Amino acid sequence: MIPLSTLKPGQHARVESLAGEPALIQRLYEFGLLEGEDVEMLAVAPLGDPVEIRIGNTRLSLRIREAACVTVSLL
Helix, strand or coil, X not given: CEEHHHCCCCCEEEEXXXXXXXXXXXXXXXXXXXXXXXXXXXXXXXXXXCEEEEECCEEEEEXXXXXXXXXXXXX
């Protein structure tokens, strides 16, 4: 299992767990980033922050520190 922040564009993964402050975890849940969901890394900004991911039909931009709180396993 690896942090979501380490995925390269085009890689797919499944969310395994979320960690961090309760407010951050709640916010990620509200965006649909739940355990068992499949995600795809779409893009990384030129300076590396933020990253853009796809969850279902939704595109979401996350800061690197937020993406690092999400543990995923590659598909």
